[in-house]
Amino acid sequence: xxxxxxxxxxxxxxxxxxxxxxxxxxxxxxxxxxxxxxxxxxxxxxxxxxxxxxxxxxxxxxx
Amino acid sequence: xxxxxxxxxxxxxxxxxxxxxxxxxxxxxxxxxxxxxxxxxxxxxxxxxxxxxxxxxxxxxxxxxxxxxxxxxxxxxxxxxxxxxxxxxxxxxxxxxxxxxxxxxxxxxxxxxxxxxxxxxxxxxxxxxxxxxxxxx
Numbered sequence: 001x002x003x004x005x006x007x008x009x010x011x012x013x014x015x016x017x018x019x020x021x022x023x024x025x026x027x028x029x030x031x032x033x034x035x036x037x038x039x040x041x042x043x044x045x046x047x048x049x050x051x052x053x054x055x056x057x058x059x060x061x062x063x
Numbered sequence: 064x065x066x067x068x069x070x071x072x073x074x075x076x077x078x079x080x081x082x083x084x085x086x087x088x089x090x091x092x093x094x095x096x097x098x099x100x101x102x103x104x105x106x107x108x109x110x111x112x113x114x115x116x117x118x119x120x121x122x123x124x125x126x127x128x129x130x131x132x133x134x135x136x137x138x139x140x141x142x143x144x145x146x147x148x149x150x151x152x153x154x155x156x157x158x159x160x161x162x163x164x165x166x167x168x169x170x171x172x173x174x175x176x177x178x179x180x181x182x183x184x185x186x187x188x189x190x191x192x193x194x195x196x197x198x199x200x
Binding site: 014015017018021022024025026028029037038041042044045046047048049050051052053055056059 | 198
């Protein structure tokens with residue numbers, strides 16, 4: 001059984017932002033998804049801030 | 064926990080030390096360090112789009128730049144997952160005799176998962192072109 005590792009949470013956060021970008025890019029083709037895209041954009045903005053903060057912590061603080 | 068100033072490769076602040084023996088890691092590191100600050104700026108710009116009208120073009124340009132900066136990280140994150148799932152069979156630098164025994168006993172699929180990060184990155188790159196044409200918030 002795989003042991004739980006905090007690294008999984010870190011990579012899950014890092015993966016989430018590109019996935020959101022990709023989703024919004026694809027959904028942009030279909031106007032019916034505009035309300036969903038609007039919400040995903042908020043998640044993208046917040047996620048990008050978290051991505052940068054986590055990265056800063058990883059590289060410049062904890063090493 | 065504080066950051067060590069020196070390790071076996073020398074001074075940890077010397078960001079060019081990877082370039083001599085692991086060019087992919089150096090490239091990834093440079094893109095990642097730029098992406099850290101670019102991502103924060105991008106997040107602010109995206110959230111600003113909701114408050115200030117007329118930022119569509121700026122967000123699209125910033126999205127294109129961030130998309131490029133994220134590309135090595137997209138590959139590296141999927142590589143890490145595949146390495147974990149395959150218990151080191153994929154992308155792991157294992158002793159060949161150990162690898163053969165380990166693969167036979169624990170992981171018959173072996174390193175076949177190695178293709179997944181390349182496929183994911185190819186889809187990511189194709190998505191870049193879709194984004195250039197279609198993107199809007």
